Amino acid sequence: xxxxxxxxxxxxxxxxxxxxxxxxxxxxxxxxxxxxxxxxxxxxxxxxxxxxxxxxxxxxxxxxxxxxxxxxxxxxxxxxxxxxxxxxxxxxxxxxxxxxxxxxxxxxxxxxxxxxxxxxxxxxxxxxxxxxxxxxxxxxxxxxxxxxxxxxxxxxxxxxxxxxxxxxxxxxxxxxxxxxxxxxxxxxxxxxxxxxxxxxxxxxxxxxxxxxxxxxxxxxxxxxxxxxxxxxxxxxxxxxxxxxxxxxxxxxxxxxxxxxxxxxxxxxxxxxxxxxxxxxxxxxxxxxxxxxxxxxxxxxxxxxxxxxxxxxxxxxxxxxxxxxxxxxxxxxxxxxxxxxxxxxxxxxxxxxxxxxxxxx
Numbered sequence: 001x002x003x004x005x006x007x008x009x010x011x012x013x014x015x016x017x018x019x020x021x022x023x024x025x026x027x028x029x030x031x032x033x034x035x036x037x038x039x040x041x042x043x044x045x046x047x048x049x050x051x052x053x054x055x056x057x058x059x060x061x062x063x064x065x066x067x068x069x070x071x072x073x074x075x076x077x078x079x080x081x082x083x084x085x086x087x088x089x090x091x092x093x094x095x096x097x098x099x100x101x102x103x104x105x106x107x108x109x110x111x112x113x114x115x116x117x118x119x120x121x122x123x124x125x126x127x128x129x130x131x132x133x134x135x136x137x138x139x140x141x142x143x144x145x146x147x148x149x150x151x152x153x154x155x156x157x158x159x160x161x162x163x164x165x166x167x168x169x170x171x172x173x174x175x176x177x178x179x180x181x182x183x184x185x186x187x188x189x190x191x192x193x194x195x196x197x198x199x200x201x202x203x204x205x206x207x208x209x210x211x212x213x214x215x216x217x218x219x220x221x222x223x224x225x226x227x228x229x230x231x232x233x234x235x236x237x238x239x240x241x242x243x244x245x246x247x248x249x250x251x252x253x254x255x256x257x258x259x260x261x262x263x264x265x266x267x268x269x270x271x272x273x274x275x276x277x278x279x280x281x282x283x284x285x286x287x288x289x290x291x292x293x294x295x296x297x298x299x300x301x302x303x304x305x306x307x308x309x310x311x312x313x314x315x316x317x318x319x320x321x322x323x324x325x326x327x328x329x330x331x332x333x334x335x336x337x338x339x340x341x342x343x344x345x346x347x348x349x350x351x352x353x354x355x356x357x358x359x360x
C-alpha cells in the first residue's frame with residue numbers, strides 16, 4: 001500500500017457574527033479582508049499550501065451558503081477540494097467528515113484540522129511545527145495540538161493544562177502530555193494560569209491519524225464512528241455527495257473538543273513558537289493595522305478631531321467623521337452601520353436576533 005498521505009483540512013464554515021456589519025451569512029469573517037489585501041481564508045491557504053505534497057492534499061470544509069464566496073476568494077483552488085457541508089453541525093462532525101475523506105485515500109492517513117480565520121506569523125515555523133505534529137501523530141495513537149503561550153490572562157479562550165514532556169526524539173519535539181482541557185476561565189483563574197507557566201491557549205489546531213480518530217469515535221461518539229464506517233469507499237456505488245447530503249445533517253451538533261479531545265486517551269501538545277491571534281472581535285484589529293499617536297485606527301475615508309483609541313472603518317463609500325470620541329468602534333458599510341464602545345464588541349452577536357434579515 002502507498003505511503004499514508006498528510007492531508008490538511010481548513011475549516012471555513014463559521015459565521016463570524018462578532019464582525020457584523022462587514023461579516024454576513026454568505027460572507028463571514030474568513031472571507032473578509034480584515035488585516036491585509038487578502039481574505040483570512042486566502043492567507044490561510046497561502047500559508048499552508050507548501051505543506052501539501054500535491055494539490056489534492058489541501059482541502060477546505062465550508063457550507064453551501066458560503067461556497068460561492070469561497071470560490072470567488074480562491075478562483076484557482078481545485079473545486080474537487082472544496083467540500084460543502086449541507087448543514088451547520090459544529091467541529092466534531094467536520095472532523096468526522098475530514099477523517100472519512102482521509103480514510104478513503106488511505107486507512108492510516110494523517111490529517112490536520114484547523115480554522116481558516118486566525119492571523120499567524122512566521123509561516124515557515126508554523127509549517128515546521130505542523131509537520132512535527134504530523135510525525136508525532138503518525139508515530140503514536142495520540143491526538144496532537146499546538147498550544148499558544150498566553151501573552152495575557154485572556155478569558156475568551158479555552159486553555160490546555162500541560163504535563164510532562166514526551167517524544168523528545170521526534171524532530172520538532174519535545175511534546176507535552178495534555179493533562180486536561182480547561183473551559184474559558186474567570187479573570188482570576190486566567191491570571192493564575194499565566195503565572196504558572198503550565199497552561200497554553202487552545203487554538204483549535206489538531207492533528208491525528210485517521211485510525212486514531214475512528215477508534216476514539218467508536219468509544220465516545222458512536223454516531224460519528226458509524227458515519228465514518230459507512231462512508232462510500234473508492235469505486236463503490238453510492239456517491240460521496242449524496243451520502244454527505246443525507247447523513248451529515250443527522251450528526252450531533254457538538255465541538256470536537258467536547259466530543260473527542262477532552263475524553264481522548266492521549267492528547268499531546270507542541271508549544272507554538274509562532275505569532276498567533278484568533279482576531280476574535282473588532283478590538284483585535286488595531287494590533288494588525290496602522291495606529292496613530294492617539295491610538296486611533298482608521299481605514300477608508302475617516303476624519304477625526306479630538307478622538308482617542310477609536311476604530312473607524314469606512315467601507316460604505318461615505319466619509320465617517322469623529323468628534324471627541326474615545327474608545328469607540330464605528331464600522332460603516334453600504335447598508336448597515338455599527339457604533340459601540342470598544343469594551344462591548346464581544347456582544348455584537350447579541351444584535352443578530354434584532355436585525356432585519358437582509359442585513360444579517
